[in-house]
Amino acid sequence: MSNQIELRHLTYFLAVAQELHFRKAAEKLFISQPGLSRQIKQMEEILETQLFERNKKKVGLTPAGHYLKKEVEFIFNHMEKVERQLKLVGDGDSGELRIGFLGSAMQQVIPKMLLQIKEKYPKVKTSLEELSNFAQVDAVLKNQLDMGFVRVSRVPSTLEMKTVFTDTFSLVLPERYPMLTREFDGMERFAKEDFILFSQAYSPLYYDTILSICKDAGFAPKISHKSVHAHTIFKLVENHMGIAIVPTSLQNGFQMRVKFVELKDIPQRAELSVIWKKEHTNPVLKNCMELLLEG
Amino acid sequence: MSNQIELRHLTYFLAVAQELHFRKAAEKLFISQPGLSRQIKQMEEILETQLFERNKKKVGLTPAGHYLKKEVEFIFNHMEKVERQLKLVGDGDSGELRIGFLGSAMQQVIPKMLLQIKEKYPKVKTSLEELSNFAQVDAVLKNQLDMGFVRVSRVPSTLEMKTVFTDTFSLVLPERYPMLTREFDGMERFAKEDFILFSQAYSPLYYDTILSICKDAGFAPKISHKSVHAHTIFKLVENHMGIAIVPTSLQNGFQMRVKFVELKDIPQRAELSVIWKKEHTNPVLKNCMELLLEG
DNA sequence: TCAATTCATAACTATGAGTAATCAAATAGA
DNA sequence: TCTATTTGATTACTCATAGTTATGAATTGA
Numbered sequence: 001m002s003n004q005i006e007l008r009h010l011t012y013f014l015a016v017a018q019e020l021h022f023r024k025a026a027e028k029l030f031i032s033q034p035g036l037s038r039q040i041k042q043m044e045e046i047l048e049t050q051l052f053e054r055n056k057k058k059v060g061l062t063p064a065g066h067y068l069k070k071e072v073e074f075i076f077n078h079m080e081k082v083e084r085q086l087k088l089v090g091d092g093d094s095g096e097l098r099i100g101f102l103g104s105a106m107q108q109v110i111p112k113m114l115l116q117i118k119e120k121y122p123k124v125k126t127s128l129e130e131l132s133n134f135a136q137v138d139a140v141l142k143n144q145l146d147m148g149f150v151r152v153s154r155v156p157s158t159l160e161m162k163t164v165f166t167d168t169f170s171l172v173l174p175e176r177y178p179m180l181t182r183e184f185d186g187m188e189r190f191a192k193e194d195f196i197l198f199s200q201a202y203s204p205l206y207y208d209t210i211l212s213i214c215k216d217a218g219f220a221p222k223i224s225h226k227s228v229h230a231h232t233i234f235k236l237v238e239n240h241m242g243i244a245i246v247p248t249s250l251q252n253g254f255q256m257r258v259k260f261v262e263l264k265d266i267p268q269r270a271e272l273s274v275i276w277k278k279e280h281t282n283p284v285l286k287n288c289m290e291l292l293l294e295g
Numbered sequence: 296m297s298n299q300i301e302l303r304h305l306t307y308f309l310a311v312a313q314e315l316h317f318r319k320a321a322e323k324l325f326i327s328q329p330g331l332s333r334q335i336k337q338m339e340e341i342l343e344t345q346l347f348e349r350n351k352k353k354v355g356l357t358p359a360g361h362y363l364k365k366e367v368e369f370i371f372n373h374m375e376k377v378e379r380q381l382k383l384v385g386d387g388d389s390g391e392l393r394i395g396f397l398g399s400a401m402q403q404v405i406p407k408m409l410l411q412i413k414e415k416y417p418k419v420k421t422s423l424e425e426l427s428n429f430a431q432v433d434a435v436l437k438n439q440l441d442m443g444f445v446r447v448s449r450v451p452s453t454l455e456m457k458t459v460f461t462d463t464f465s466l467v468l469p470e471r472y473p474m475l476t477r478e479f480d481g482m483e484r485f486a487k488e489d490f491i492l493f494s495q496a497y498s499p500l501y502y503d504t505i506l507s508i509c510k511d512a513g514f515a516p517k518i519s520h521k522s523v524h525a526h527t528i529f530k531l532v533e534n535h536m537g538i539a540i541v542p543t544s545l546q547n548g549f550q551m552r553v554k555f556v557e558l559k560d561i562p563q564r565a566e567l568s569v570i571w572k573k574e575h576t577n578p579v580l581k582n583c584m585e586l587l588l589e590g
Numbered sequence: 591t592c593a594a595t596t597c598a599t600a601a602c603t604a605t606g607a608g609t610a611a612t613c614a615a616a617t618a619g620a
Numbered sequence: 621t622c623t624a625t626t627t628g629a630t631t632a633c634t635c636a637t638a639g640t641t642a643t644g645a646a647t648t649g650a
Contacts, residue, residue, distance in 0.1 A: 006301045008607085022628055035608045037629060047378070049385035053576050057616050057627055060438075062576045064385040071377045075370065082366045083342070090344035090359040143355070281348045281357040303638085317597060330639045332598060352596055352647045 009043040010072050012036055013051065017069040020059045092283025094123035098146045100136040101128060102203070103230055105149035105272055107249045109165050109292075116291045124284050132202045132228065140275055146285045147276045153205050155275055162293060165272040169213065170251065171261040172237050172244040187217035187266070194224035194242030202228045209268050210245050216266065234258050247272075304338040305367050307331055308346065312364040315354045387578025389418035393441045395431040396423060397498070398525055400444035400567055402544045404460050404587075411586045419579050427497045427523070435570055441580045442571045448500050450570050457588060460567040464508065465546065466556040467532050467539040482512035482558070489519035489537030497523045504563050505540050511561065529553050542567075 015025040016036070026033040044051050051065035061069060088094035097117070101110055110128070117124055131139065136148030137155055155161050171190070191214075200207040214221045224242045227233050233244050234256040247270035251260045274292060276285060310320040311331070321328040339346050346360035356364065383389035392412070396405055405423070412419055426434065431443030432450055450456050466485070486509075495502040509516045519537045522528050528539050529551040542565035546555045569587060571580060 004302070006303065007299070008301065023626090031607090032609055033628075034610085034630075039607080041629090047381060047385075049381055050576070054628060055574075055616090059628080062385075063390050063579065064381055067384045067390070068377070068381055071381075075373065075377075078370065078373075082363070082370075086342060086344055086359055086363055086366075089362045090342075090357075095358045095362070279348075279350070281345060284358065318595095326638090327640060328596095329598075329600095329641085334638075336598085349597060350647085354597080 003046060005043065005046055009039060012039050013043060014072050016040060017061055017065060022059065090283060092287040093121055095284040096125045097284050097288055098127050100131045100139055100145045100148035102149055102151060103130055104247055104250055107253050109149060109272060113292050117288055120291060121287060137275065140277060146282055147274055150273055150275055151203050151205050151271065158278055159275050160278050161273045161275045163271045163273050164292060167247040167249050167270040169245050169263045169268060169270055170248040171263060172234065172246055173259045173261060174237055174240050175257045175259055177259060187213065190243060191219035195221040196225040196233050196236045196242040196244045197223055199226040199228050213245060213266055213268050298341060300338065300341055304334060307334050308338060309367050311335060312356055312360060317354065383418065385578060387582040388416055390579040391420045392579050392583055393422050395426045395434055395440045395443035397444055397446060398425055399542055399545055402548050404444060404567060408587050412583055415586060416582060432570065435572060441577055442569055445568055445570055446498050446500050446566060453573055454570050455573050456568045456570045458566045458568050459587060462542040462544050462565040464540050464558045464563060464565055465543040466558060467529065467541055468554045468556060469532055469535050470552045470554055472554060482508065485538060486514035490516040491520045491528050491531045491537040491539045492518055494521040494523050508540060508561055508563050
């Protein structure tokens with residue numbers, strides 16, 4: 001004899017509790033009446049509580065039965081809700097998307113994506129975390145993040161990477177820096193300047209790219225300061241601590257007294273990429289990735 | 296293949312979700328690992344949702360799995376509570392007691408019983424309804440009430456009845472009614488008075504008893520008013536609309552300008568009885584009845 | 591490369607849910 | 621007052637399936 005209540009018992013109990021009639025309840029359940037009687041009896045034995053009073057011609061609920069009926073109805077309602085919700089979570093219409101990003105991704109890509117997600121999948125919850133390139137790669141690998149927005153040249157083979165935004169670089173100069181923009185004739189003239197860059201540890205690709213730009217211009221930059229925040233870099237430039245080269249899109253979104261000079265003619269580009277796990281199982285990620293790459 | 300989730304599935308799912316290890320989970324459940332694997336797989340098929348990601352060496356929860364884990368934990372906690380509560384309801388430590396009563400039972404018996412119940416069975420909820428004798432008998436028979444407090448001579452054979460309070464009758468007279476209490480010499484002198492009584496339909500036994508008192512005194516009372524509320528009766532007496540005979544215990548609990556004269560020397564008594572169904576199944580009733588009859 | 595893990599698969603066993611046939615008791619109708 | 625009908629319970633059976641053992645395939649670490 002089994003000694004554990006099963007959902008079957010609860011289903012049968014509810015049918016009898018509603019019909020107050022074993023034969024009718026059995027019909028409704030598409031089982032035979034003896035089978036139903038035995039299951040109910042077994043249920044009462046397991047719970048050590050009488051649920052029905054039967055006096056050969058009438059069936060009624062005991063107080064315990066009344067109580068249980070209400071509770072079973074609640075439990076079934078709840079389970080139905082869970083089952084519906086589970087489908088949604090499984091289909092990616094609902095759930096959570098954990099996003100890592102570099103500060104520079106906040107200018108364009110992320111806000112646009114968040115709006116699209118909110119419109120198409122309003123039940124999806126997003127969480128954002130600003131992290132370095134390396135920390136994002138690590139977190140995605142560990143399944144602490146679903147996706148990351150990074151500037152890296154390559155990632156481990158278990159990750160996917162797609163470029164989502166390509167940007168030119170711009171020189172960042174103090175507002176009154178003596179230079180006629182129309183006569184800008186290359187990087188060479190900045191060989192003697194102090195440079196303020198994003199930390200190498202924070203973004204190796206960026207760092208290497210800046211070095212290559214300078215190298216193409218025939219000099220190695222004198223690096224005076226390093227930072228992980230664009231805002232800090234701009235402040236330093238503003239206060240004549242040096243000049244910087246950053247992705248052009250950082251021009252928007254900061255209040256600052258600096259001058260941007262877009263380096264259109266050099267081949268280097270700042271590429272922002274999404275990364276995610278190849279074999280992820282988050283349906284929300286799949287849906288949102290489609291939005292990001294197609295929309 | 297079964298196509299319905301059972302509690303077994305949820306139990307197994309929770310074990311795996313907690314251990315994130317099939318063999319360990321199977322050990323904890325005292326079943327074999329292949330059996331567990333198959334049940335989980337079946338569960339995923341029924342729900343049409345993948346719950347775990349297994350890559351041959353590691354087991355992890357999918358987002359849907361995470362969601363379901365929380366929900367299953369909630370459901371199990373709830374069910375445990377229900378099971379405990381069900382035992383209490385079955386034992387009569389918890390539950391509901393629906394009580395019917397006559398206004399006059401509110402003077403002594405009911406408040407005392409409610410206090411005792413509250414002390415010994417604090418989880419028991421009581422509901423009170425003031426009803427006529429007939430309505431109470433009817434409601435107890437229909438299982439709308441668990442117990443009733445009535446003044447009747449007899450009840451249908453499916454009900455039990457026990458006297459819980461015996462009371463003398465008292466004459467109710469206007470405050471300044473001319474009478475020397477020490478020289479009270481019988482009912483005879485009130486033969487000409489108007490009488491105010493409880494309605495016959497409300498309490499036939501009371502009605503008959505009053506008639507018998509008067510008959511013993513050698514007269515038939517002139518009945519001027521009938522009421523179902525003691526308060527109304529007292530008000531009428533106060534305003535010289537007549538005199539009344541009521542159970543003595545009604546002397547307490549009302550603010551009124553009337554005089555009570557206890558009829559100690561007549562044989563009639565006002566008996567208050569509890570009634571309940573012989574074959575009831577409410578354990579709360581059983582326990583509370585013991586309190587009432589023994590305490 | 592080998593030993594030791596992991597979970598999945600396959601074939602089998604045995605428990606117990608569900609069945610059909612029947613019973614005993616209660617009701618309703620003649 | 622006697623059926624005829626209806627109720628839920630009981631009995632004996634069968635068959636679906638949860639759980640078993642044995643094994644396989646893949647991963648990991650020495």
